Amino acid sequence: MNNHPIRVTVWNEYRHEKVDDLVRQCYPAGIHEAIAEGLRPNQAFVVRTATLDEPEHGLTADVLANTDVLVWWGHMAHGDVKDEIVERVHARVMAGMGMVVLHSGHFSKIFKKLMGTSCDLKWREAGENERIWVVNPGHQIAQGLPEHIDLDEEEMYGEHFDIPAPDELVFVSWFKGGEVFRSGCTFTRGNGRIFYFRPGHETYQTYFNPLVRQVISNGVSWAAPIGGPSPVRGNAKPLEKLG
Numbered sequence: 001m002n003n004h005p006i007r008v009t010v011w012n013e014y015r016h017e018k019v020d021d022l023v024r025q026c027y028p029a030g031i032h033e034a035i036a037e038g039l040r041p042n043q044a045f046v047v048r049t050a051t052l053d054e055p056e057h058g059l060t061a062d063v064l065a066n067t068d069v070l071v072w073w074g075h076m077a078h079g080d081v082k083d084e085i086v087e088r089v090h091a092r093v094m095a096g097m098g099m100v101v102l103h104s105g106h107f108s109k110i111f112k113k114l115m116g117t118s119c120d121l122k123w124r125e126a127g128e129n130e131r132i133w134v135v136n137p138g139h140q141i142a143q144g145l146p147e148h149i150d151l152d153e154e155e156m157y158g159e160h161f162d163i164p165a166p167d168e169l170v171f172v173s174w175f176k177g178g179e180v181f182r183s184g185c186t187f188t189r190g191n192g193r194i195f196y197f198r199p200g201h202e203t204y205q206t207y208f209n210p211l212v213r214q215v216i217s218n219g220v221s222w223a224a225p226i227g228g229p230s231p232v233r234g235n236a237k238p239l240e241k242l243g
């Protein structure tokens, strides 16, 4: 296991907050700061933030080389994320960096590339309540949680969610309007672990909810690299004398 702090980079496109009064009221310091604030009390984490409009989107080779887990929130500006940065993040995931992809990050270039499917889903903005059920109570990401988490107001996401079958399903959401959604899914790609977690529409203060913060914190802990061996591939000399 890790014997050094888990280095977390919280990435947010940080556009809604600049152009929409309601979003700015919900997240005066930006969605990234609300997420980072929820992670900082964990003594095992060292947390930094990065945003789209910084040089190289704040995701320089140096930042990514020093990131164990990347948390991703994006929505209105997925198309503005440069392909070369997506490739850089993807390569780090293959090499073992963890990712926690939140809410509308389902349509980000990096998540779609990692999944290989459209990642499309059903949605509705009607301020209805969401009940997030823990369906895998033995999973590390469920640590310390109650049986379910109630959010008074959220955007609805409904099935079908076009993702590959997750390695593990940790949460299923139910919405007042009747839809359900696989709202907590884990995947492995290369050496990297990926956790997708659904809630977090920009006009609700979801990332201040203590239980949502607990889930994201648990997700970061789970997704962190475990310090396994570096794979060696290609033509190989035998370890034993042959013949």
Ligand code: ZN
Pocket: 103, 104, 155, 200, 201, 202
């Ligand atoms: Zn949304």
